[in-house]
Amino acid sequence: MLQLTLEEKAALCTGLGPWQTVDVERLGIPRITMSDGPHGVRKVKNIEDFGLAESIPATCYPPAAALAATWNRELIQKVGEHLGDECISLDVDVLLGPGVNIKRTPLCGRNFEYYSEDPYLAGVLGAIFVKGVQSKGVGTSLKHYTANNQEYQRFTISAEIDTRTLKEIYLPAFEKVVKESQPWTVMCAYNKINGIFASEHYDLLTRILRSEWNFEGFVVSDWGAVHNRVDALKGGLDLQMPGPNDRDVQKVIEAVRNNTLDEKVLNQAVERLLKIIFQAKEIKKGHFEFDKEKHHAFARKVATEGIILLKNENNLLPIKNVSSIAIIGGMAKEPRFQGGGSSLINPTKIDIPFDEIEKILGENVHLEYAAGYAKDSGDKTLINEACDVAKQADVVILFSGLPFEHESEGFDRKTIDLPESHIELIKAATNVNPKTILVLSNGSAINMHQWINDVPAVLETYLLGQAGGGAISDVLFGKENPSGKLTETFPVRLEHNPAYLNYPGEAGKVRYGEGLYVGYRYYDKKEIEPIFPFGFGLSYTTFSYSNLTVSKKTFKDIEGVTVNVDITNTGEVPGKEIVQLYIHQSNPKVDRPFKELKGFSKVELQPNETKTATFYLDSRSFAYYSVNYNSWIWEAGEYDILIGASSKDIRLNTTVTLESTQELSSILNMDSTIRDWINDPKGKPIIDEIMTQRVNYIKSHNPDLEIDEEQMKEELLSSAIDLPLLRVFKFAENLLPMPAEDLVKLFLTRVGVNNEEK
Numbered sequence: 001m002l003q004l005t006l007e008e009k010a011a012l013c014t015g016l017g018p019w020q021t022v023d024v025e026r027l028g029i030p031r032i033t034m035s036d037g038p039h040g041v042r043k044v045k046n047i048e049d050f051g052l053a054e055s056i057p058a059t060c061y062p063p064a065a066a067l068a069a070t071w072n073r074e075l076i077q078k079v080g081e082h083l084g085d086e087c088i089s090l091d092v093d094v095l096l097g098p099g100v101n102i103k104r105t106p107l108c109g110r111n112f113e114y115y116s117e118d119p120y121l122a123g124v125l126g127a128i129f130v131k132g133v134q135s136k137g138v139g140t141s142l143k144h145y146t147a148n149n150q151e152y153q154r155f156t157i158s159a160e161i162d163t164r165t166l167k168e169i170y171l172p173a174f175e176k177v178v179k180e181s182q183p184w185t186v187m188c189a190y191n192k193i194n195g196i197f198a199s200e201h202y203d204l205l206t207r208i209l210r211s212e213w214n215f216e217g218f219v220v221s222d223w224g225a226v227h228n229r230v231d232a233l234k235g236g237l238d239l240q241m242p243g244p245n246d247r248d249v250q251k252v253i254e255a256v257r258n259n260t261l262d263e264k265v266l267n268q269a270v271e272r273l274l275k276i277i278f279q280a281k282e283i284k285k286g287h288f289e290f291d292k293e294k295h296h297a298f299a300r301k302v303a304t305e306g307i308i309l310l311k312n313e314n315n316l317l318p319i320k321n322v323s324s325i326a327i328i329g330g331m332a333k334e335p336r337f338q339g340g341g342s343s344l345i346n347p348t349k350i351d352i353p354f355d356e357i358e359k360i361l362g363e364n365v366h367l368e369y370a371a372g373y374a375k376d377s378g379d380k381t382l383i384n385e386a387c388d389v390a391k392q393a394d395v396v397i398l399f400s401g402l403p404f405e406h407e408s409e410g411f412d413r414k415t416i417d418l419p420e421s422h423i424e425l426i427k428a429a430t431n432v433n434p435k436t437i438l439v440l441s442n443g444s445a446i447n448m449h450q451w452i453n454d455v456p457a458v459l460e461t462y463l464l465g466q467a468g469g470g471a472i473s474d475v476l477f478g479k480e481n482p483s484g485k486l487t488e489t490f491p492v493r494l495e496h497n498p499a500y501l502n503y504p505g506e507a508g509k510v511r512y513g514e515g516l517y518v519g520y521r522y523y524d525k526k527e528i529e530p531i532f533p534f535g536f537g538l539s540y541t542t543f544s545y546s547n548l549t550v551s552k553k554t555f556k557d558i559e560g561v562t563v564n565v566d567i568t569n570t571g572e573v574p575g576k577e578i579v580q581l582y583i584h585q586s587n588p589k590v591d592r593p594f595k596e597l598k599g600f601s602k603v604e605l606q607p608n609e610t611k612t613a614t615f616y617l618d619s620r621s622f623a624y625y626s627v628n629y630n631s632w633i634w635e636a637g638e639y640d641i642l643i644g645a646s647s648k649d650i651r652l653n654t655t656v657t658l659e660s661t662q663e664l665s666s667i668l669n670m671d672s673t674i675r676d677w678i679n680d681p682k683g684k685p686i687i688d689e690i691m692t693q694r695v696n697y698i699k700s701h702n703p704d705l706e707i708d709e710e711q712m713k714e715e716l717l718s719s720a721i722d723l724p725l726l727r728v729f730k731f732a733e734n735l736l737p738m739p740a741e742d743l744v745k746l747f748l749t750r751v752g753v754n755n756e757e758k
């Protein structure tokens, strides 16, 4: 460090090219290579090529939406390990992912790259992914920090979010990944948060990320997210990408020279960078070619677990005892398996669903195909051809979804409808053959209300990566039992989505007006039925839930509580159930969502087998973020533990009582209302005292009046409860022994508030 010149230090903080850091040969400082990410390795053939240049073939695993639908920690960790191995064999030091942004609106063009609408789930899955990759000695980049929840004006828009919502919805996934897995790098978002660019946001990049969460790696800009290089350094952004950018480097040098940038800030950024650069190069990884076939087979296994069975009337699935099948829909032959933009992987091979179905079927089954659609608008000839094929078959498998051009990084969708041509085909096919199974490929929630009642069986496959074709045929024919569940709500219509009124914003701002009420938190509170709720997914078997027990009915925050529940496979085939734990607070002092996910477990069971799912809940599981206290608060009191097969299918519940040992200093001030004073443990006795005095005063002035003291206190309080204590005193200032302000100050001193400083 000491040996580096100012020029070298400044240069180190901007990329050498589109994907690499600067090396300093004379001091033996190597360069490292970063590549997208995250569901495969997109290492460009020519490392000097920017943007979407051709990349070296690598395994295309299921993108985040389908990966998350597995809810399978072990599997996601293994995906991370496989990706780590591919990075090593492609000489990549840092994989640019995972993305843990919250799915606020289904319109967001990048939802397929994100895990969930729920911050807890996104955090758990992101942390395990990072653990997997980094266990191989390869780094990750947790992105896009934060509130990059739409692509519309993503380079400039300001996400206007109140503090509590930021803390409870948009930060926890990042927080969990940082605290549990220490990603080597964090990538800042393009957008602004409350008026400040994410790349310059001191509060987010330094105060929260480093001081509160103890992040130890370096912060890298999203590609092109730096506006003012010097301000970004001051905010806590260490590495600007892409490079080279000599002008910005020069600005840093000048700023140090003219004392507008403290050299210590630059030194710190360099230290953080060097730590990761040397770490990347010093971990012995060896060099090898990854086994493409093995990785492809693994990608198929992962894809299988990401498939969600949404509907299965009369057990139409799995398909058995048929002699003819009609496969319709062009996506059967040209599958949609990943989204567009920086995460686009050049796959090592692609499984075509039609071919995979053909392989799995014996010669006795007659297979016919018709494309059914070619463009977004319906084509009568194609639809008629498809119907001719469909009506002659025992069963129809219809492949539909969102065409590639509909979903990508860089723009949002305009609608959540399927293309008109697909809707027309679904309606026509189900009309001629009611035994139609719909296989959907889309990266984010879609509208289904136009046709869902006509379709007896639906598989939501999201985007399954290169081996999706095989996975789909395995599930269709019962070689595998689907076990995915939704990690986002599918609304009946877009207008029901909580962000609907505020999205996409105007005049450079998008207001997160729905606050905490994102996803199921909103649908719960407003009692709006979604078409398919968060956490939903069926199976070819059935599960029963029993024996919900807790380690202690009344527990102290510091001990936490352990919850057990038995799950039994009550059907005839092996299967996996995703058990979800939600918490509901009985009488919160503040507004809270009806319930929030705080645990989940994926349990694999043979027929008749029972296993116990175990969850541990700590104080944070019960907490909300208090803006007044500037901290997480877990209130003493009763909480319901809800165990469900989805957010709408709660099977068991029990109540626990939390004893809080949290010591909160008083936050009362000159403007506090009587209610605030009553809610404050030290303030309440003061109000009691005042009320007693007041009642005594009334009594002494009305000796003939028969007075029920308690009732009178209540009446007096109810009319004044939301008035500031000071205002109440002001009304009766003449009766007071001292000025109203002084009296309130006196009481504030009694509750321990030093009001002189306020």
Ligand code: BGC
Pocket (backbone or CB within 6 Å): 036, 037, 096, 143, 222, 223, 342
């Ligand atoms: C994307 C990032 C990506 C980077 C590098 C940006 O446009 O937002 O997710 O990692 O490019 O390709």
